[in-house]
Amino acid sequence: MRASRFFISTLKEAPSEAEIVSHKLMMRAGMIKRLGSGIYTYMPMGLRVIRKVEAIVREEMNRAGAIELLMPVVQPAELWQETGRWDKMGPELMRVKDRHGRDFAIQPTSEEVVTDVVRTEIKSYRQLPVNFYHIQTKFRDERRPRFGLMRGREFTMKDAYSFDRDAEGLQRSYQVMFDAYVNIFTRFGLQFRAVAADNGAIGGSGSHEFHVIADTGEDALVYCPNSDYAANMEAAEAVAPAVPRAAAAQPMTKTPTPGKARCEDVAKLLGVPLTQTVKSLVLMVEKEEDGKVTKQAWLLLLRGDHELNEVKAAKVPGLANFRFASEAEIVEWFGTPPGYLGPIGTKKPISVVADRTVAAMSDFICGANEVDFHLTGVNWGRDLPEPAVFDLRNVVEGDASPDGKGALAIQRGIEVGHVFQLGTRYSEDMKATFLDENGKPQLLQMGCYGIGITRILGAAIEQNFDERGIIWPASLAPFEIVLCPMGYDRNEAVRAEADRLYGELTAAGIDVILDDRGERPGVMFADWELIGVPHRIVIGDRGLKEGKLEYQGRRDTEATAVAMGDAVAFVKAKLAA
Structure with a gap:
């Protein structure tokens, strides 16, 4: 080309x-x-x-x-309706009608x-x-x-x-x-x-x-x-902690935490590690029976420094179609706004699910379901029933690998x-x-x-770029190599050598482009570095007098002199590498 x-x-x-x-x-x-x-x-x-x-x-x-x-590309709606995805896919599925009013999907x-x-x-x-x-x-x-x-x-x-x-x-x-x-x-x-x-x-x-x-x-x-x-x-x-749950060592105590609605703030106020706190997340599930909609609140408990994995939460039996509760719903079930929620003393019955890490905690801190108060020294079995336990959280770097062969990265x-x-x-x-x-x-x-x-x-x-532009792997590059002749439009020797080398590379099955636009060197180099062609050969009058061409890979910091007669073999070797 x-x-x-x-x-x-x-x-x-x-x-x-x-x-x-x-x-x-x-x-x-x-x-x-x-x-x-x-x-x-x-x-x-x-x-x-x-x-x-x-x-x-x-x-x-x-x-x-x-x-x-x-x-x-365009598919009848009837097929998507057979599998239920016509409704399940939601607005991401582009739907159109033909002139007869029949439904079609533009396929994803x-x-x-x-x-x-x-x-x-x-x-x-x-x-x-x-x-x-x-x-x-x-x-x-x-x-x-x-x-x-x-x-x-x-x-x-x-x-x-x-x-x-x-x-x-x-x-x-x-x-x-x-x-x-x-x-x-x-x-x-x-x-x-x-x-x-x-x-x-x-x-x-x-x-x-x-x-x-x-x-x-x-x-x-x-x-x-x-x-x-x-x-x-x-x-x-996220595997369960290998160490068994420690025995209770503290009494459960209602502790003032004025204005401290976040686990980080509570931990700092009480002078304890964030890992001693438990955060409460409220989910709602709605069911319709005989035309009547009923709602059930679920309380998910995670350690204060962990984050909920919503995909895992949806796999808990009964939570497949959950949504996060509104503040009004939280007040209705817990009697307090978010920030002071916990599993003890809720206003209405809830379903409690604890992450594996929380289930292994003792003497932990959680909300008291009262503004400006938390409970300290809370323990499973003694202060509240043992919970349903599931893997609910995102893993963090350093967690144990599930295969037991080290730590996760x-x-x-x-x-x-x-x-x-x-x-x-x-x-x-x-x-x-x-x-x-x-x-x-x-x-x-x-x-x-x-x-x-x-x-x-x-x-x-x-994955492959620098300040000058793209750096394509050779297998994906628009061209494998670019020939940049200096003064192609005005130097006969340069033009002849560029045409000769272009012909040989093309005959060898190499995807090469010859820049015969007559552009200045700076413009040529900037264009091809931006485009990301991985190999470049410069053909200049000075080099030709010495019988040499100048090769530079897109990641190379310096050019390499190559004998004119060796150029094709040199390029083949670079591409093979």
């Missing part, structure tokens, strides 16, 4: 709406152009990167035995459509297993689209769906896809980590997320440096892939069955595997 025949539109400054590094750099490098909120045009430079991402994904999916098809994912395909095409166990995938536009009506391609409304995703005859087959298909994902992200040249995850709105049993490691990542990844244990914050288990990551074991979540709702060896119908076992194709671009940049 010659730069004069390509479209290059770099900017010195990022538009004001660009918030994070990847968004700013992609806008400045002319890779994307904003059309509307969360909707972008992929410009030629950015599209080249997207196509390279897609090529790697296709190669590895095909190698893993998946079969490509293409499912529509394709579980329903692929299950419909399979239930009409797969009849016998002899046709299993099968795995279909496609790379297709998706749309999710994000409440607050931001960060460019990182949280856009329209995006490109690869989603694959496996179908098996039994749970053992699903496990095998899942492992094949997990391994394919490892190969994909390794080929991308990115630092990544696979972590156990919660299934969320997709449903099913087990799942893993794939995260690109980046300090700017939105997600906290929990792992054990001494083992293979890894999970996202939502799914990371936390790093930031950007989710770019997710694999799910769905089981019969969709096949049961949609009556997708096959006939087994005995001619009896059995539900298909299903897996789901997604990669955010366009999101990869933002994640890769968040």
Whole structure:
């Protein structure tokens, strides 16, 4: 590719709406152009990167035995209604009507459509297993689209769906896809980590997320440096304290704490560690029976320095559809506003659930259900009944690893892939069955595997950039190498050598761009450093007289002289490394 025949539109400054590094750099490098909120045009430079991402994904999916098809962007509402997701997805699901008033969804994912395909095409166990995938536009009506391609409304995703005859087959298909994902992200040249995850709105049993490691990542990844244990914050288990609960050593006492509504303030006032306090969180669950709505208050207890994990809370039996209580509801059940709540002496009956850590505490401090007072020296069994105990909290760095092999560490990551074991979540709702060896119908076992194709671009940049611009891994870069001739438009020797080298690199199958625009060196270098091409060769009149060219990698601080005749072999070696 010659730069004069390509479209290059770099900017010195990022538009004001660009918030994070990847968004700013992609806008400045002319890779994307904003059309509307969360909707972008992929410009030629950015599209080249997207196509390279897609090529790697296709190669590895095909190698893993998946079969490509293409499912529509617009899907009939009837399919989504079969699984209940037409209502469950809420406003993120973009809904439209055709001229006849019929409802359709602009797909955010394709579980329903692929299950419909399979239930009409797969009849016998002899046709299993099968795995279909496609790379297709998706749309999710994000409440607050931001960060460019990182949280856009329209995006490109690869989603694959496996179908098996039994749970053992699903496990095998899942492992094949997990391994394919490892190969994909390794080929991308990115630092990544696979972590156990919660299934969320997709449903099913087990799942893993794939995260690109980046300090700017939105997600906290929990792992054990001494083992293979890894999970996202939502799914990371906080194990119960290994030390048994100590015996009560203090009497329960109602203690004045005027104006101290926060655990931190109470601990400071009383001169005790924050870890001796217990915070109270009130949740409400509403049930409708015979047209009448009833409400039940739940009190969740966490140690003062810990934070509630809402995903874990929703898994407590009876709390699947909880919401946080209003202040009026708190006063109704506890007789006091927030800040002085506790499990003893509530105004109305409540359900108490204690985090594992709280259940192991003795002589702890909690609210007295009276303004300006807390109870000190509170003990389970003596002062209040033993609670229901669940893992309710986010883990913190230094917690014991659930596998018993050391302490947990936390790093930031950007989710770019997710694999799910769905089981019969969709096949049961949609009556997708096959006939087994005995001619009896059995539900298909299903897996789901997604990669955010366009999101990869933002994640890769968040991991690889400097003050000059993007630093693409060679496998994702819009071009692998750029040739920068000094005075291409006015120096015949430079032009001849640049054309010769361009021809040789092209013939060798190397993705090269020749900057034949005749720009000044500073402009050329600034453009290609911003765009992030990983390798650069400068061709200048002085070097040619010495029989040398000048090579510099995007991360290199200095250039390296290379003999003209060795340049192609040199570049091949760099790319192979």
